[in-house]
Amino acid sequence: MRPVQAPWVRTRLRTAPGAAVALALLVVLTACLAAALPRAVDRYEDAGLRRAVERARPQSTTVAVWAQPPSPLLSQEQREAALRPGPLAARYEKIRAVVDSPLVPDPGQSTYGVRTATPMEASDGWLPRPSGLPARISLAAQHGLGAHVTKVTGRLPRTDGPVTARTPEVEAAVTAATAKSLHIRLGSRVHVPAVGRASLAVRVTGIVTPRDPEGAYWSTQPLLRTPALAVVPSNDPNKDYYWLGALLLSPDAAPALLGTAAVPWSYRQYAPTAGSLHSYDTDRLRSVIASLEGGPGLRRIGALTGPTTTVSTDLDQVLGTYTALRGGVRPLVAVAAFGAGTVAAVVLLMAGGLAADRRRTELALLRARGASLRGLMGRLVAETAVVALPAGALGCGIALLALPGARVSYAIAAAATVTALACATPAVRAAVAHRVVRVHGGRADVASVRPSRRRTVAELTLVVVALGAVETLRRQGAQDNQLTSLAPVLTGVVAALLLVRLHPLPLRALARPAARLRGTVAHLSLARAARTSASAVLPLLALLTALTTAAFGGSVLAGVHETRDRAALLAVGADARVETSAPLPTGLPERVRRMPGVRGLAAVSIGYQAQPGNGTQSVPLAGVDPRDYAELADRTDLGPFPEAELTARKASGAVPALASPAVAERYGSRPFPVRLEDGSTITVRVTAVRSRTPAVTAGDFLVVDRAALSRTAARPNALLLTGAHLDGPALRRASGGTASVRLRATERARYVDSPLQSGAEHVYTAAVAAGAGYAVLALLLSLLRASPERAALLARLRTMGLTRSQGRRLLILESLPQAALAAAGGALTGWATIRLLSPAVDLTTIALAAHDVPAGPAALQTDPTSLTLPALAVVAATVGAATAQAWWTGRRGSVAELRAGDTR
Incomplete structure (x- = not known):
């Protein structure tokens, strides 16, 4: 009978459940943040687009299709039939089908109808005449009047039988504002000139109050809602004025407009649904609008309504203003995203490396017994995938539920990338370490492991790329491309590589005078710090990237706040202004x-x-x-x-x-x-x-x-x-x-009028905070990696008479130089990055949006808090971790620690 063999994955997970849980938590957190970032960007960009469309006047955002009256070559009956509600509704629906996605018309605010092209002089003497000029009246038969009023005094207009161009009288309604300004009452008759017969009489049967006066139904053609006092163009300083108003006819009365002195035009108004607009569809939306105004879309509409059809809208201008604002915000957010993403990736690599190092002896033994490298990597990937795949799916699901209403594809791709990186890192790290079969590994500190030529070439390549990115950013500004957005991150990477190569030198120089001291703790700690692991590049990379990103992010936020504060001061002149x-x-x-x-x-x-x-x-x-x-x-x-x-x-x-x-x-x-x-x-x-x-x-x-x-x-x-x-x-x-009272604080708040600005600031702050958190986690992982060796060292030294207080000082002094150098290097790198990139980064767009304020260009402002506080936090975390390790090691017996050290 063959013995039953326990599966590899189950056995490995049972032997180290704590490591599996820690990996799962790390993948859940990282996948959640990675999936949340694109969804958060989508949400605030969509909100900014919708706010821009909602704030624009319906006259600008509505797509209006105007068609001239039916051809005179047709019979009178055919011309009248073309203006009746049935044919108008059919053409309205056909044209609506031509309007392609992503422009989705709002059925509640879109409408159609017939209107006189030019207002006509009313001959009634009771209408007001401010300068002795008769009022001018426009007639409109717009569909859906009853559904867009809240109050009707009298009744809505209607028709008794078919209306033709020879009908002598029709009914109409007016808005309350029109009735008040033009002195119209129920039963009033307004006469407008007709062609070849007596004037057309329009009897007012109802005075209505609009349900949504600012909506597209009423505001696309404001004259239908509110009368206007027009001026006669002339060079005379004493201008002549006259009233302009509109009478709202029943849709069935539209053929009567053919008998007036004005030309009746049919129209269709398609108001966009704000909730259906998405920022990622902006380019497609502008293409659709261009097609409707003068491309294939216009030809298709013209085939339905006639060759003289025109399509007009200013929605493309609204979209252009929005895209300009978005283009100024995106590169700045990308800097924070790349910085936080780099630090998170480094932490995942460190976690995978820690898992591989923990199994170094076991994997070396398996290789010595004949295990293939491919089989070993497959088992490690499977072992990690059992933990990482559910964790990545959970993190992605949390992001999808927490941030609804955004694209799913980018979130899934980001979470999948995190999961794949977590699965592949231990296997790749093990493959690199065990590609050659060996049982005993050599020393891995900088005293024995020298940088290879390949590493030197790679580092020089990174330096050249970083210099190119910084120079490109200084020449072209913060444009929407990845190279310039990576400039601060690449600067931190170069600084980390330089610090890894140079930091042992000053420590060795300090170790020589420390050797002359009576105590051994200072000399021993400096000597060990100078011979740190050659793989310390990842923790330093995480720390310097996080510190550089935090400094740059703090500089961006400080520059934005300073610009807004300065602009508000220039607008008010003081903290408050009281003026009459x-x-x-x-x-x-x-x-x-x-x-x-x-x-x-x-x-x-x-x-x-x-x-x-x-x-x-x-x-x-x-x-x-x-x-x-x-x-x-x-x-x-x-x-x-x-x-x-x-x-x-x-x-x-x-x-x-x-x-x-x-x-x-x-x-x-x-x-x-x-x-x-x-x-x-x-x-x-x-x-x-x-x-x-x-x-x-x-x-x-x-x-x-x-x-x-x-x-x-x-x-x-x-x-x-x-x-x-x-x-x-x-x-x-x-x-x-x-008196007029203006406050500087109120004026400053007015500059944040787009969700693009506030959303970008929130994402920026969250990205910087996440980067700082991952940097601390990287620091703790680096300390955890060296923890067994340090514990064994303390145990050996205690057998030689080292006291607990001396052991605590040894661990602190050993960790402090690297942390202090990393903190100082990070602060210096952040300051240098700000100085290098400040001339190229203009924060005016994110600070002031579309406000025209003579505050000058908004530049990066060095923020002392963002430079010093994260650096001090790194030092404090290092000292705290070393103190905790010394305290915990002191509570355990020396024999147990020595055994733990020997097994490694």
């Missing part, structure tokens, strides 16, 4: 000065129509208290100046003035008169030039001492406040509710 067109109440400045949070206050009288020189141009003139205003300018760093610049009178008697560069260039240093808004005149001389000033946030300006102005002109109409946590509602109440 009339003089402020006399006691208001003192009441505001005593409010909580107010640090400084400058009362300013601003005249925006001051006329210097010959009075051909107006320049804002601000009258200020020199002391308060100088303090304000210094605190805000908006054109700071010495107080004496506004108080020292010149011999000519002219009032000293602070001016913008354009004003200073125009009038020079000579005295010139300035006529104020109250009719008084002062003579000023430019004594200082500044490009910006708090009182006037844009354009040219003059700033003078308020004491030199007349009593009327000197009364302040604006208060500029500095301080933290200013209360906007309290400021409005204090000013009586009539």
